[in-house]
Amino acid sequence: MDGGRLMRAVMALSGGMDSTGLLMRLLSDGYKVSCISYEYGQKHNIELTRACANIKYLEENGFEVEHRIVDLSSAMSIFHSALTSDDIEIPEGHYEEEQMKATVVPNRNAIFASIVYGYALSIALKENTDVVIALGVHSGDHAIYPDCRPEFYDSLGESFAIGNWDSEKVSFHLPYIDGDKETILRDSLLSCKKLKLDFDIVFANTNTSYNPDDKGRSSGTSGADVERILAFHAIGRRDPVEYVTSWEEVLEGALKSQLRYHVMKQNGTERPFTGEYDKHYENGKYHCAECDKVLFTSEDKFDSGCGWPAFSSEAEQANITQLKDETHGMVRIEVRCTDCDSHLGHLFHEYSGPRYCINSICLDFKGE
Structure with missing residues (x-):
């Protein structure tokens, strides 16, 4: 609460770890939150099931969160992207590698933000209150996704303000814009503790993988997977989400992808006597x-x-x-x-x- 007034937020909840962590942050900060999720023809729409599971978990623990799923599949499934087009494979490897640009969905965040903005402004007028639009974008996305960069949201906010009456009632809230997935997880540990929620249950009810199998298990190989795995490793925890192979295997693969990117794209060097082929003499x-x-x-x-x-x-x-x-x-x-x-x-x-x-x-x- 802020001076007796209810703090109000509208956010995009994909069902991934970033937006889920943001939801925990908003609740722990005392916001009343409305969430919008999107069905846009994404191959990994298991994320919507996970989002619903977390909303139910919150309800069971006394937190009422409005949740709406907006169906954009008839429009956005025509877009050219590895996330929506059956004829384009999901690339694997480090999340900042050039081929990860195939996972960009043209104008996705502008479309999503437009809808969130419209709903936030509607709430602001109906409830006569200021509303923040909260998004879980972070610096780890900046290299590949231009629509996750701060200058994009600065420009978008200005355009929305020009195109709407009462825009002073709505503002963007991007708490992780200078952080990364590790930042989000560390913040979520604190939020879950404050809310008395189980961190592992919350994040088991998320999906980050762009290419999960038909059982909803994460591949551990897409760029988004690698980034997530490395973030959990950085905070010293095992990811509670289910992978197609063991945690040990996906972690080894993620660390290898990280090292390969560091050496091949950032001119790094392996530590001596640690490489796979140092003492390798097969024909x-x-x-x-x-x-x-x-x-x-x-x-x-x-x-x-x-x-x-x-x-x-x-x-x-x-x-x-x-x-x-x-x-x-x-x-x-x-x-x-x-x-x-x-x-x-x-x-x-x-x-x-x-x-x-x-x-x-x-x-x-x-x-x-």
Whole structure:
């Protein structure tokens, strides 16, 4: 309560962890909340079932939350996106990789926000009160989803204000805009404790996966999955949602995706003596883990003792890019995959001959 007045909020509740965490935050802050969920032809509409389950759980624990599901499927299912189009596969890997742009639904958040704004303004007029529009957008979405960035909502708010009377009664509330999924989970732990709700029950009743199986189990492989898994790992908890494989397996896969992105796209380096292929000597070829181009063969691999896979030469037609690297106070030769421009490691010219020092995470071995 604020000075005796009821605090009022309208929010978009997807059924995912971000909006669910936001709902817990609003309730713990004392808001009366109205939620709108959307059926828009999404492949992962299990999220709507999960949203309904949490609304029921809240009701059983004494929290009354208005919940409406708006059906936009006849319009938005015609949009071109991996989330709505049967002929486009859901990409897998790290959530900031370029291919994750396939999961963008054109103009989705503008459409969703328009409806939430209209309903919030309607409540403001009917109940003669100010209303906040609460959205769970966060910084982890900024790289891939332009409609999750702060400047988008600044512009949207200005446009809505220009196009409506009484717009001073409505404002956007984006508490996680500078945070990420870890921020949301840590905040939700506090909110659930304050509300005396079971954190694990609340988040078991969510879905983040863009490609769950027909039983509603999360794949653990979509970019959204990876981001969620890493967030739970960061707060030291096991995700209560059900995956198609064990928590240990999906966590290992997420950590591998994180490391691969760090090394190949951010020019990082594996710790020495930890890579899968450092002491690997089977016969076959080593492909680029990003684009599958053949880079090296087992015939040219040798044990240099440096802690990373070493090769005396590159494969025929690999045509690896060489660049001058002056980082870390050294002058080295960086090597990158020519086809996908991913960082691989460095090339050293030594008395015994060339040594390609390559990160294992950049490679995918295929035996003969």
